[in-house]
Amino acid sequence: MKFSTLMISLLTLYFFLISYTNKNLIFFPASDFFYPLLKTSNSDSTPTELSHIVFGLIGSEQAWHQRKSYIESWWRANVTRGLLFLDKPPSDTLLPWPHTSPPYRVSDDLTLFLNKSDIRAQRMVHGIMEVIRETTTTKNEFRWLVMGDDDSIFFVDNMVDVLRRYDYRKYYYIGGHSEFLLSDYLFSFNQAFGGGGIMLSYPLATALAADMENCLNRYLMLNSADNTTRACIADIGANLTPNRGNHQLDFRGDISGLLSAHPLTPLLSLHHFDMVDPIFPSKDRFESTRHLMAAAAADQSRLLQQTICYDRHKNWTFSISWGYSAHIYERIMPRSYLQKPIETFNPWLHTPRPPTYMMNTRPLSSHPCEAPHVFFMESVHQDGQDEILTTYSRAWLRALPPCSLTADHSPDYISTIRVFSPPIKRTQVRRCECCDVIRDENAKAEIRFRKCMTNEVIA
Numbered sequence: 430m431k432f433s434t435l436m437i438s439l440l441t442l443y444f445f446l447i448s449y450t451n452k453n454l455i456f457f458p459a460s461d462f463f464y465p466l467l468k469t470s471n472s473d474s475t476p477t478e479l480s481h482i483v484f485g486l487i488g489s490e491q492a493w494h495q496r497k498s499y500i501e502s503w504w505r506a507n508v509t510r511g512l513l514f515l516d517k518p519p520s521d522t523l524l525p526w527p528h529t530s531p532p533y534r535v536s537d538d539l540t541l542f543l544n545k546s547d548i549r550a551q552r553m554v555h556g557i558m559e560v561i562r563e564t565t566t567t568k569n570e571f572r573w574l575v576m577g578d579d580d581s582i583f584f585v586d587n588m589v590d591v592l593r594r595y596d597y598r599k600y601y602y603i604g605g606h607s608e609f610l611l612s613d614y615l616f617s618f619n620q621a622f623g624g625g626g627i628m629l630s631y632p633l634a635t636a637l638a639a640d641m642e643n644c645l646n647r648y649l650m651l652n653s654a655d656n657t658t659r660a661c662i663a664d665i666g667a668n669l670t671p672n673r674g675n676h677q678l679d680f681r682g683d684i685s686g687l688l689s690a691h692p693l694t695p696l697l698s699l700h701h702f703d704m705v706d707p708i709f710p711s712k713d714r715f716e717s718t719r720h721l722m723a724a725a726a727a728d729q730s731r732l733l734q735q736t737i738c739y740d741r742h743k744n745w746t747f748s749i750s751w752g753y754s755a756h757i758y759e760r761i762m763p764r765s766y767l768q769k770p771i772e773t774f775n776p777w778l779h780t781p782r783p784p785t786y787m788m789n790t791r792p793l794s795s796h797p798c799e800a801p802h803v804f805f806m807e808s809v810h811q812d813g814q815d816e817i818l819t820t821y822s823r824a825w826l827r828a829l830p831p832c833s834l835t836a837d838h839s840p841d842y843i844s845t846i847r848v849f850s851p852p853i854k855r856t857q858v859r860r861c862e863c864c865d866v867i868r869d870e871n872a873k874a875e876i877r878f879r880k881c882m883t884n885e886v887i888a
Contacts, residue, residue: 477593479585481572484511485560486531487553487623487654488579490519496579498715499702501529502722503583510571512563513579514556534563542642543649551645553623553654554661558638572597574634576627580703582718583626586729587695590856591674592628600667601630605675605698608687608787609777612679619668620659624700625675627658636665672697679777680705685803686773686790689750691733693768693861705774708753709805710824720806724752727809727817730855731862736878737764737887738864743838747846747866747876748801752809755821755846756801757874759832759839763888764861766791771801798832804846811852816877821846843874850878863887 486500493515500513506528513531526533539548539555553576560574573592577583595601604621607613612622621627629637637644637658644661651657659669674697678684683706702714709717725732731751738747739761746758748767758767772790794800804821812818823844831839848864855862863881866874881887 477572477589477597479508479589480510481570482510482585482588482592483560483564483571483574484509484531485556485574485576486511486513486579486581487536487556487576488513488515490515490517490523492579493519493523496703497530499580499582499718500531502718503585504529504531505585509585512560514559516552534559543645545649550652550654550657554645554657555641557629557634557658558641561635561638568631568635571631574629574631576623576629577698578624578700580700581624581626582699582702584696584698584725584729584732587674587732588628588697590730591672591695591697595630597630598632599630600633600636600665601628601670602633602662602667603628603670603672605672605677606787607677607679609679610784610787611778611780613787616653616656617659619663620655621669621675622677623655623658625677626698627655633662633665633667637661640665674698676700678705680774681777682706682775683773684708685754686771688733689748689754689756690735690768690770691750693734693858695730695858696733721753724806724809724819727811728752728850728854731850734855734858734861735768736862736864737767738866738876740866740869743869744835745838745840747864747874749848749864749876751848751850752819753806755804755848757840757843758801759835760798761888765888795829797829798834800827800829802827802840802843812849815852816849817852819848819850821848840869842872843869844872845874847873847875848878849876
């Protein structure tokens with residue numbers, strides 16, 4: 430009797446424990462139990478930070494005198510990490526070397542190794558290996574290698590946010606195409622153009638460095654650094670992951686139309702500022718760079734992001750490229766149309782027939798219902814703790830009659846547009862923001878950004 434009572438008690442306890450366990454205990458995957466050494470360490474699961482990125486910049490001693498302002502506009506002394514590789518030692522006029530510039534090295538002389546005198550393309554590719562060599566003692570600290578030119582302008586906070594999306598332990602080759610279709614055709618549609626930044630996961634960069642000498646000999650006939658890099662990476666087994674926020678800027682002239690309709694993706698880089706007009710009126714190229722960086726310092730996540738709203742009573746459309754420009758159109762225009770850049774720019778080279786660009790554009794127009802009133806950013810500052818205020822001033826008089834659709838409501842009298850945006854960084858860019866026109870009187874218009882409502886249509 431005692432034995433049967435004991436068995437009943439044990440069975441009752443057993444079923445109670447099974448029931449409690451199913452409800453309260455966490456079961457780990459079998460792989461964690463049988464193969465604990467395969468588990469990822471906590472350090473590997475931490476988000477990518479700026480300290481995990483090393484930059485390799487390739488430049489010339491002669492050009493550095495003029496171009497260092499581009500790099501110093503985004504380089505953060507004692508924060509960003511990387512090296513500038515010059516083709517020869519700096520002259521006395523560049524010394525002492527300022528702490529505001531990246532530390533420099535002189536590129537390896539490859540003339541004897543390659544048995545050729547013109548090694549410009551190969552020097553730039555070889556720079557990848559030289560960065561890896563210089564960071565050998567700290568290689569475990571790095572997750573990404575970003576290569577650029579001495580006139581590459583990087584937006585490093587956005588770069589960190591984008592690179593966090595990818596597993597740095599795998600092979601990744603990330604960058605942008607040229608906007609000029611012929612460049613992509615002549616070189617490769619599978620190539621990242623280096624001026625806009627080539628972002629390599631550190632394992633891929635290490636593998637590329639290990640094969641560098643063989644690959645340079647294998648593709649000695651190529652005279653393009655970016656195409657050589659693409660070929661070497663392809664032979665390792667990786668292909669390009671395109672990113673629309675990297676901008677080679679293969680244009681001439683006025684690129685304001687492009688910058689006023691940026692794709693719905695974080696801005697990572699701009700290039701070729703020496704080849705295009707200054708992006709802000711009444712400022713030179715270096716002043717323009719610093720002015721744009723003032724907006725970037727306030728909120729990189731919104732920089733150049735296009736936000737559209739309407740004053741339906743007056744039949745106006747406002748298109749804001751945050752931190753850069755604002756347009757007013759004298760009729761209601763849908764976002765599907767306004768997201769196409771106005772072709773204010775010229776192609777890198779003359780082409781006999783379209784298509785010319787790797788994107789859809791819309792032509793410049795002198796029609797009063799099509800041509801915008803154009804404003805450029807004048808200032809940016811934090812408005813207390815609640816909002817960021819950017820102010821845009823009229824660039825010039827439009828010198829056109831009013832659109833027939835607006836009747837007596839021409840915005841010619843508007844001289845300033847004030848835009849209020851949240852101080853919180855945008856972490857999701859799968860959908861644009863929306864805005865409301867809260868005032869347009871006494872020569873000023875005021876706009877407030879907000880999250881788009883469910884099912885809201887921007888048209």
